């Protein structure tokens with residue numbers, strides 16, 4: 532069992548203001564398996580636990596690269612990921628009302644959540660639903676095709692043709 536997949540006791544970590552470093556292969560996150568074309572790559576970061584107005588909170592940082600499948604040309608698409616989020620870890624949806632301002636509520640059922648679940652929540656917000664090449668990195672199919680072998684002989688062929696006239 533990967534360390535990030537272990538359910539953690541939110542209250543205990545908030546009490547001790549724990550800092551946890553993590554590193555996750557995106558393909559191993561069960562919550563991302565529904566992404567069309569799949570996902571590869573790696574993210575790393577740190578989760579700092581604490582308490583704000585009685586609620587357990589976590590500051591999450593995330594850095595890495597996701598490799599997705601472009602849904603237009605079906606070729607790999609590299610997506611740099613960088614995020615920092617302040618989340619409030621609530622045991623049930625009824626606690627959502629007491630979440631301090633500027634904190635994003637994340638459900639930790641029974642006061643337990645794994646780093647993998649926290650990271651998945653954040654990634655689902657940053658990853659595109661339909662990944663596609665755009666801007667500075669267009670689809671491979673619209674790029675200039677490489678010259679085909681033999682094409683360089685054409686000028687001479689044309690010259691020979693002209694000399695026949």
Ligand SMILES: [Zn+2]
Nearest residue numbers: 601604664670
């Ligand atoms: Zn593409």
